[in-house]
Amino acid sequence: EKNLREGLNFRLPDCLRILRLGRVPDAFHARRTAAKQYSYYFQVGPVNLPHLQRYTMWCRHPLDGAAMEAAVRSLLGEHDFSPFASARSGAVSRVRRIDEAAVTCETVRWPGSFCGSQHQVWRLRLVGSGFLKQMVRGIAGTLKLVGEGRRPAEDFAAILASGDRQAAGPTAPASGLWLERVWYPEQEGIAFLEE
Template sequence: MQRNVRLLIAYDGSNYHGWQRQQQGEATIQATLEGSLSQICSAPITLHGAGRTDAGVHALGMIAHFHTDSTAPLVAFYKGLNALLPTDIRVLKAEEARLDFHSRFSACAKTYRYDFFTGAVQIPATRLYQAHYPGKFNPRLLQTAFGHLLGTHDFSSFERSGSRDKEVVTGRGAVRTLFHVSCTPTLGTADQWSLRFTGDGFLRQMVRILAGTLISIGQEKRRADAIQAIITAQTRTAAGPTAPACGLFLEQIHYPQPCLCSRS
């Protein structure tokens, strides 16, 4: 009998060329997991992730699923899989899901976190997990920007140039909805910050471009009321720089309930 197994995955993306399997054979999160899963199931496995993180991006709560005829117990896809995987990829939970569950298409929202440091000198151990933006930073300047970002908009200005065929008229194009945006101190310090974005979907590098634009506003390099004009322009050149990949974490995938048929 075919099963649909759902995995909760965390990973450090520093040494990988992103989530998605690459034809050139570079190390990716998907390919690494599929290799270990195929050993456990004694058959080729295709793993479907809830999103495609870029090279150097991390995840605390990636969801992925795969179909299999294997009768291996769920513990094999948790403890057994972790025993085969490199230590920078961990499966946190394995569950039986409904056969119609899809990690990507069943999701209703995603939350990303962007961490950055504004002190003069960054501790080397944090360089792979926080972007360094030295200088004065005022989070209060972002409140006006947040108000303009929330809701449903065409986010073309916050999309990596050339990442989507603009001639395609099917689907929703660059229209996305942001439900929540915030900036809070990290670890209770004055120079470590976390931006959080929750939305129904994100364009290629959208969170990194949003982060780069908002940080520039907080550092008074761009006007606090600039966001509305950037959205209206619908061109990448209107927005700020793309923030480095190292500060980005896929924090959580949100699903309507119920999505599971049993738990373990």
Template sequence: MRNIALKLMYNGTAYHGWQVQKTETSVCETIQIAIEKICGHPVQLVGCGRTDAGVHAERYIANFRTTSKIPVERLPLAINTHTPPDIAVEAAFEVAEDFNAIGSCIKKEYTYRIYNSKIKNPFYVNRAYFYPKKLDEVFLNRAANMFVGTHDFRAVRSVGTPTKTTVRTIHYCHVARNGELLELKVCADGFLYNMVRAITGTVLYAAEGKFLPEEIPAILERGDRSAAGPTVPAGGLYMTRLWYEDERLNG
């Protein structure tokens, strides 16, 4: 039995997230069906994280086990012939027997994109959050930096998937501007349900004068979800980078 890791990307607009759903179309199910067509047997695809409905991935790792003898270098093209245009497998690698896309992941980076302009842009619909008020990226970055470190992040999560602990370590959280596009990038050892979208909403609340950036640590310490900012729309969120011991999967 071979253990195969896939490096892939997808536009999540048409899907109800990564995880297989009973009544909704998911990214995982769509790729599984494609793999089963070429491998000739059922497979269970394990993803590196549960992206929510409408969330995108510029980098995503998933693995499955197969008895198929298809050469690993031929798998991406073969799988892509059976997937829709909004999902693409970039590369495939044979990995160690004990490799697991989520369990073996060391840390992840998400990017939240904000289109900051007075005039809306049709090409960013479901791809970035349209925010017409002028934002100061230096101020936003000051607020974003307040999330760095090991904290209990229950103040910036939504009720959803059960978790043993709400403590996570954020390695960096910063904001940069490229023209009218703002990007908030956050890297952590793990994420809670809607955590990045709530962090972004909290940073925007600070920019709107609801509280000072320096008050964010106290909001985290209290663990009061109502004191933090709102959960911003899913369409602006992307999984953008992953780290593994197997360096072929990094980037």
């Protein structure tokens, strides 16, 4: 194992390193077996802060966190996520499982008196077994409408049940989307790869 690890690390660029090696079950698939955590960030304030604009979606008006949290609870479990995904997704099955869905908020203060105000950064966090093309961005775009009071939180369950992309809101910009973590769940029999 040590010789293989060292040989592979010699060939890899410096930014990649193999720390441990081990056997996996025959049914293991590097991409499909992995759990993923995506977050989408909304910046809320009177102006689009320059240091955040490349990493968040700017919202001028306050968002209703309680309504947003109620909406994302509908996403938990196994569903056909077609309404939130790109119509051009090449996935054979559009059924995915969301294990965790949460909405949180932090206040951001810029040093000095830049803009003379505080900004909020809202975070949509989704953990699941797999995601369709633009699925998280479709959820985020619809969630923004809920947060602004333009759609009720109950719409999320109805949108999922409809199976219709037109029922959901617009796809949010890519700037707020972050793939934050990828790991292999212990129940898959490959706990040695866990962080």
